[in-house]
Amino acid sequence: MIRLSTLLGLVGLAFATLLFIWEGLAPIANAFAAAGIGIVWASLFHFVSMAFNARAWQILLPGSGRGSLAFFFRAVWLREAVNGLLPVARVGGEVVSARFLMRHGMRSSKAVASLVVDMTISLVSQFVFTLCGFALLLFRGAGGDVVRDIAVGLTVTVPLVVVLIIVQRVGVFRLLAKIVRVLFGDRFAALVGGAASLDRTVRRLYRRRTATNVCGALQLAGWIAGAGEIWLALHFLGHDVPAGDALIIEAVIQALSSGAFVVPGALGVQEGGFVVIGALVGLPSDIALALALARRARDIIVFVPALLAWQIGAGRRLIANA
16 A cells, blocks of 8 residues: 555646646746745644644544643644655544544544544535535536536435445454454554444434534535635735635535545545636636645645654653663
């Protein structure tokens, strides 16, 4: 999987490079350079989205011993950094963040169960967000193959999410543990603290209806805050757009990035998406690619510090245990 992900990443990087060359490097670079320090401010706005997601994850757990908002913010920051910058098919961040929770004293079944439920609700909230973007796109009068493809993607997503929620409620982890045990021995049970315990904890979290509903609402707010990043970046690039157009761009780009989860950082996919969806809302191709470059700059500005802190912490633990 890692080799395939790396290969796809290289292909995506080559495609993105060709796209920049095809559209012309000079106008893209000029637009990006003109934004100056504004790219940093637009990038830092991503902390608002992470704060919403951190609170959403935190609220899933009962109040006693669940950890502070700052604690969950660190977990979300690390999760997004790993998924955004490393070739882990957008799931390595979940594993790292679950281990982060367990390393800081949270019971393994509780940590993994909260992560599973948080991820599932995230899929639902992203679907709603994409649906909002699609509705705004139709209201704008857009049509053609791109709109049709988005509609097909939304239609396919619904049964997948429903099935995912159902299997979690009927105890999928106990069955999964039997399969994994055949392949890898008892490693799965050791990680989650027992599949039966994990199943019970997942079902218990789903029974907290108010908490799951609030979690979904907060996650949706986080997706919408992401549109604020787009609006700010375009403002500093000298191309102001209505808030609705920024939401359309963010909704489609996030859906594309999630769909291309096996490609590290959605390399190539994201850049192509900015050009295609940008054209639908009236963005010139050079501005669309400058916006894509601003999104990559955000990944470096926001996520690299989290990865560095993670690696420094890991190194200190290795030295301490030596």
